[in-house]
Amino acid sequence: MRYDILICGIGGQGAISLGTILKLAAIRDGIGVVGAERRGGAQREGVVTSNVRYYPHNPNNTSAPISGLIPAGGADMMIAMEPLEALRQIRYLNESSVVIINNRPLMPVHVRIGDFSYPSLDEIYARIKEATPLVHIFDIDELSLAYFHSLRQVNTISLGLAYALGNLPVSKTAIIDTLTELLKNSKDAIDAFARGCETAKCS
Amino acid sequence: MKELARNAPGKMILAMGNDAIVRGGLEAGIGYFSTYPGTPASEIGEGYAALLDEFPHLHAEFSVNEHVAAHGALGASWAGVRAMTTMKHVGMNVAAEVLHFAAYTGVKAGLVVIIGSDPGATSSTSEQDDRWYSLHTHLPILEPSTIQEAKDFTVRAFEISERYNLPVILNAPSKLCHNIGSLILGALPKRFVGTGGGRFDRNPSRYINLFAGSVANHKKAMEHKEHLRADIPSLSLNQVFKGSGSTGFISSSVNFSYLKESLSLLDIDAPIMKLGITHPLNADEIAAFAGKLTRLFVVEDLEGFLEFQIKALLYEHNVLISIEGKNIFPPYGELDVDTITIALAKALEKPLPPSMERALTLEKKLTAGIPPRQGSFCIGCPHRATVYSIVKATDRSAIFAGDIGCYTLSSLPPFRAFDWVTCMNCGVGIGQGMRQVIGDEPIVAYVGDSTFFHSGIPGLINAVQQNADMVLVILDNKWVAMTGHQPSPTTESSPRGEKFSPVDLKLLLKSVGVRYVRTANPFNIKATISTIKDALCEKGGVRVIIAEAECALQNERRKKYEPSPYERYHQIEPDICQKCNECYVQLGCPAIRKSGEGDAFYYYIEEALCVNCGACRDLCPNTAISLVEIRRGKAAS
Numbered sequence: 001m002r003y004d005i006l007i008c009g010i011g012g013q014g015a016i017s018l019g020t021i022l023k024l025a026a027i028r029d030g031i032g033v034v035g036a037e038r039r040g041g042a043q044r045e046g047v048v049t050s051n052v053r054y055y056p057h058n059p060n061n062t063s064a065p066i067s068g069l070i071p072a073g074g075a076d077m078m079i080a081m082e083p084l085e086a087l088r089q090i091r092y093l094n095e096s097s098v099v100i101i102n103n104r105p106l107m108p109v110h111v112r113i114g115d116f117s118y119p120s121l122d123e124i125y126a127r128i129k130e131a132t133p134l135v136h137i138f139d140i141d142e143l144s145l146a147y148f149h150s151l152r153q154v155n156t157i158s159l160g161l162a163y164a165l166g167n168l169p170v171s172k173t174a175i176i177d178t179l180t181e182l183l184k185n186s187k188d189a190i191d192a193f194a195r196g197c198e199t200a201k202c203s
Numbered sequence: 204m205k206e207l208a209r210n211a212p213g214k215m216i217l218a219m220g221n222d223a224i225v226r227g228g229l230e231a232g233i234g235y236f237s238t239y240p241g242t243p244a245s246e247i248g249e250g251y252a253a254l255l256d257e258f259p260h261l262h263a264e265f266s267v268n269e270h271v272a273a274h275g276a277l278g279a280s281w282a283g284v285r286a287m288t289t290m291k292h293v294g295m296n297v298a299a300e301v302l303h304f305a306a307y308t309g310v311k312a313g314l315v316v317i318i319g320s321d322p323g324a325t326s327s328t329s330e331q332d333d334r335w336y337s338l339h340t341h342l343p344i345l346e347p348s349t350i351q352e353a354k355d356f357t358v359r360a361f362e363i364s365e366r367y368n369l370p371v372i373l374n375a376p377s378k379l380c381h382n383i384g385s386l387i388l389g390a391l392p393k394r395f396v397g398t399g400g401g402r403f404d405r406n407p408s409r410y411i412n413l414f415a416g417s418v419a420n421h422k423k424a425m426e427h428k429e430h431l432r433a434d435i436p437s438l439s440l441n442q443v444f445k446g447s448g449s450t451g452f453i454s455s456s457v458n459f460s461y462l463k464e465s466l467s468l469l470d471i472d473a474p475i476m477k478l479g480i481t482h483p484l485n486a487d488e489i490a491a492f493a494g495k496l497t498r499l500f501v502v503e504d505l506e507g508f509l510e511f512q513i514k515a516l517l518y519e520h521n522v523l524i525s526i527e528g529k530n531i532f533p534p535y536g537e538l539d540v541d542t543i544t545i546a547l548a549k550a551l552e553k554p555l556p557p558s559m560e561r562a563l564t565l566e567k568k569l570t571a572g573i574p575p576r577q578g579s580f581c582i583g584c585p586h587r588a589t590v591y592s593i594v595k596a597t598d599r600s601a602i603f604a605g606d607i608g609c610y611t612l613s614s615l616p617p618f619r620a621f622d623w624v625t626c627m628n629c630g631v632g633i634g635q636g637m638r639q640v641i642g643d644e645p646i647v648a649y650v651g652d653s654t655f656f657h658s659g660i661p662g663l664i665n666a667v668q669q670n671a672d673m674v675l676v677i678l679d680n681k682w683v684a685m686t687g688h689q690p691s692p693t694t695e696s697s698p699r700g701e702k703f704s705p706v707d708l709k710l711l712l713k714s715v716g717v718r719y720v721r722t723a724n725p726f727n728i729k730a731t732i733s734t735i736k737d738a739l740c741e742k743g744g745v746r747v748i749i750a751e752a753e754c755a756l757q758n759e760r761r762k763k764y765e766p767s768p769y770e771r772y773h774q775i776e777p778d779i780c781q782k783c784n785e786c787y788v789q790l791g792c793p794a795i796r797k798s799g800e801g802d803a804f805y806y807y808i809e810e811a812l813c814v815n816c817g818a819c820r821d822l823c824p825n826t827a828i829s830l831v832e833i834r835r836g837k838a839a840s
Contacts, residue, residue, distance in 0.1 A: 011578065020217070023383055027217045034350065034384030038325065039242075044793055046578030057215070057385065063349040067460035068382035071468060071540040073562030087573060091541075091566035094558045107797070108576040113617050113788050116574035127569040131562070151811050 001169050004070045005052040005162070008089045009081030010106055012044050014155035018079065019050030021159060021178055028174040032057035036068035045109060047085065054169045077166045079158050081140075082106050083124045093131040098166045100158060101128075102140040136165055138199060144192070152185075153192035160196015207250060208257040210391040218386035220353045220379040224317055225250035227357025228287045229258065230389045231313065234397025235279030236263040237272035239657065240686035241291030242326040243377035244319025248289065249687060260397030265689045268627075268657040269294035273301040273316070280314040280370070281410070282401030285361055289317035293626065295333045297658065299340070302370065306341040307420035308409050309368035309427065312396075313361035316342070320376045322504040323537030328607060328624055330535065332505040334374060337482040341428045344372045344482040345440065346456040350384050356479065358389065359440065367431040369424070374481075376504065378457050378537070432483040440479030443492055446472045450551070451492065453513065454502040455481050458538055462502045465544040468556045481509055486516040494522050500547070501528035504538050577615050582794045583755035583814035586610040586678050588725040590618050591790050591822065593647060593676065595728075596735035601645040601674075602637070606630035606659075608651035609685045609754075610678050617791040621649075628659040634673055635666035635745075645739050646673040653683040653691035656706070660715070666745045667716040674738045675747045679708065680754040688757055698760035712747055719746040726752060728822040759814055770833045771815045777805045779827035786819040786828065795819060 005022065009015035016037055026033035035051035051070050058065070073094045080086030080101045093099065103121065110116045129135050138161060144153040156179065162168065163175065179189045206216045207226045218226065224247050228236065238248040251263035262279070266272035269290040276288035290298060295318055302316065324330040337344050343363060347356040353375060360371040412420055435441065451474040454462045459477045466473060476492045478484070493499050493513075501510040510528035517526065531546045532538060541559065548555050555563075580587035590613040593603070605614060605621030606629055614621035623629060630648040638646055650659050655677055666673065683689040690697075692706040712720050719741060723731040731750065738746040753761075775786075775795075787795050787806050794812040799805050808819075808828075820828040 010576065012581075020383065024217050027215055027385060030215070032385050033217070034382060036378045036382040039381055044579055044581045045576065047576050053384075062385070062387040063351040064384055064460070067457065067464050067540055068378055068384070069461065069539050071464060071544065071559060072566070073556070073558035073560075084573060084576070087570060088576075090569055091562045093562060093565075095561075106793075108574045109579050109616050109791060110574045110577070112791060115616070116572075118574060130569060131565050145811075 001054065001056065002066075003054045003076050003167065003169050004074055005077045005079065005166075006070055006075045006089060006092045007050040007052065007079045007081075008085045009048055010044075010085065011046045011048050013048070013081040015048045015050050015081055018155040018159060019052050021175065021182065022052045022168075022170065024178040024182065025170040025174040026054055028177055029170050030057055031169055032064065034064040034066060034068050047088065049089065077162060079162050081154065081158070083121055084108070084118065086128055087124050090128060090131050093128070095132055097132045097134065099128060099132060099135045100161050100165060101125075101135065101137045102154065102158065103137050104139065104141040136161070136200070143195065143199065147195055148188055148192060153188060156189045156192035157196040157199070160193040160198075161200045163193070164197045164200035205257070208254050209388070211388055212390040214388045215385050216388060217383065218350055219246060219381060219383045220350050220375055221246035221381070222250055223350045223353035223386050224357050224373070224375065225254075226386070226388065227354040228315070229254075230354070230391055231358045231361040232285055232392040232395050233287050234260055234262065234284035234395060234400060235276060235286040236261065236288070237266045237275045238289040239266055239269045239272050239294055240683050240689045241294050241319065242686055243321060243380035244289045244291055244317060244375070245686035245689070246380070247317060248689060258395065260395040260400065262398050265683070267692065269297040270301055273298035276314055276316075277301060277305055279401060280310045280312050281308075282403045283312045284396050284401040285312045287315045287317065289319065291327065292318055292320040292331055292333045293327060293329055295336060296626070299336060302336070302340050302342060304412060305370045306424035306427070307412055307417065309423070310364055310370055313364035314370040315357065315360040315364060316370055316372050318372055318374045319380050320374055322376055325377060328626065330505065332508055333372075334481060334508040337372065341424050342370050342372050343367070343428070343431055343480060344374055345479060346374050346481050347379065347479070348456050348459040348477065350379070350382055350386050352479070353379060354386060354389070356440075363431070363438070368427050369431065374456070376457055382457070428483055432485055435480060435483070435485035436488050438480065441488065442477045442479070444475040444477065446474040448473050449495070449497040450500070451475065451496040451498070452500045452502055453478060453489075453492070453509065455479070455509065456503070458502050458504060458543070461538060461540045461543050464540045465547055468540070468544055468559065469548060469551070469553050471551070471553070478509065482512070484512050484516060486520055489513060489516060490520040490522050493517055493524060496524055498525045499527070500531075500550070501526065502532065502538070502543060503528065506534045578612060579615065579791060579793060580609070580612055581755050582792060582812050583758070583816040584609070585680055585725040585750065585752035585755065585816070586613070587790065587792065588728060588816065588818040589676065589678055589731065589750040590620055591818070592725065592728055592731040592735055594618055594620050596732045596739065597645065597647060601647045601739070602634070604630040604634035604646055604648035604673075606648070606650045606654055608654050608678070609680070610649055610651055613649065617788055627654055627657050628662050631659055631666055631675055632662040635662065635669060635671035638671040638673055639669065648673055648675045650675065650677055652677065652679040652681065652693045652708070656692045663717070663745065664715050670744055672743055673745055674735070675745055676735070677708070677747060677749045679749050679751045682754045682757055684754040684756070688754065698757055699764055708749060717745055717747050719744065720749065721747075722749045722751055724752060725750045726817050726821065728818055755814055755816065768835055770835050772810050772831050773808050773813055773815055773817070773820060774829060774831060775806050775808055776827045776829065779825055780806060781825045781827070782806065783824060785822055785824060790819060790822060792819060
């Protein structure tokens, strides 16, 4: 099945790593996957995006049948590590896109120096809800700090939320096996993934 | 990364476009690799550097610049060892001199030049299209469109290079280099030829390009290219996809995959010719495709390299149909599915797909006026501290001669302390020329360690010889940091403690005639400001300040291997803080945050992010920032 996820955030938040985990899980499940990354902002504070595009794997044609970029209005899911970044990428949403937002605003340099003001969170969320009603807002930083005493698990909690709230074609087993193989501290990551799943179900 | 080393043909792995190129080189049995790191192609060099244990025959190096890297690869090829050199698109300007001779001399073993191009300049100072170079270098160009082709075409490039006696260019844009997806592995060769396995056979008529010999080699290069051109239809690099109607499309690279998706969104079934080799072109093949059409669109990035060639050859073949491309697609910036869909919908008078129409309308309405988000220095970056000191010491009353590296972020807010940035070593180079014609205004030039060694030494020597009155700040962070921490000539040791042989920068400066050299620890802000002020007061000649501190990210990694017995953190005393904004706005460190509403706001340091560089503590005019040190219970053991 085809399923497109756009991950957005700020350099250093783990958006690229989250994309990698979602892609490695597809390889384990034998699902085709492709997706370009915008790393230009990978220095702290810059904009980072990762496209994750699943497609049915065809052993007779190994080249991806779709491009690395999600078209406007094409995302089945958006995972936004920061509210303003979710709004910035609104062009990828359609009326049935599922959106997960980390409710932790980070001030861009232009806001610090007073050139711009950061819109209120109510305003940001109201705008995103014009695109899709399926907007889920969590304080993922707070969850990570509360359970793991650091911000390191923000992206793995997001992974759990995404798994529970979307129709990801990859299996839970593939995600857990990927975390186990990829990360040194996989116990926390797997816990965080489970916390994300639970939080989504309770919300 | 180790998966790239496995001899497991048919296995599906996850790979970045750059990884696929690494694997392609291995499947082709390369023995020599050289690069000067540059986004988007940097990961190729890192890939080989990580695989040296698995492939001991392989020589892989981070060269001092692209010119040297290309020469090195040519040397290996002449000695019969398959060689690859990689660079970003602007690196081609530096390697161009070498590569203009490479078609004349030809190759012995395959030589493949990987160009990571950057339409949209998302991590570059220009978006030039290097494909145009091939009109005069005569080097063939392959353009993969998918991750799988990035590998497969790399292998093909070596075969073509050897068969036609020409180095081959493989052009990969950033959206392919940084595309990550499935890759099916091929087989690794049974035998590799590399270190110690080469042999140079003298051949003066090929390698000595002089007078009539050079003309003879020029003729041979043209013949090799024509030989390849004639064979193109049999190489199966180009593909025709059948469709209905008399409107057709020619495309290459990632734009082919965008085009296919656009046509599907617009519900258009049309013939498409996908070019895997974009120079030279075979006129018969193109004419056979275009001859059945009345309207042809060429879909490509930038200034229309394919359109230019196709128009000329179809005119010669008397195929006089409507050929469009740069009349509807912008000749600058990066194409994507949306841009192509919008342009084609307009040209073909089709409605936009409803989901795209809706999304674009919402975007226009809902994102107007939102704050942009630009990159900034990392937390604890020594460059942030150095630039802060430059701004303070000069009071902005100097010309800031910018250059390329992480410190290019000085051009952005809050500093805005760059007056120009173009190519490598534009700082000292342009600055020393300007010095000769302007009045008394001081010039402060920037250069990073790696950029300085790349091509800055001639500029500095010229400045010394011409007695240019200027201050040059060498921001020596010990690594090629922006591209992912490749070693630079001043690297002393890796975070794990592996020793390097660093160049003695001070000795080098002295030996080229710089009489005024000072060093500064950037985190000691007050001392650095006064060092810069002293240098500005000194008149005549080039004064060099080495702002020396390791890249914060590498320094953090080092801490893992050398744990401190102290737990350290910085804090802002809210009672002492005068909210003067020096740390939050002027230094702009992202670890310093603001909380609270209205006038009751306060600043604090986010402990989870701060790396204790101490710059804010040193610059605080109210001594409101302090360092707390606590001896760890067990950590010392």
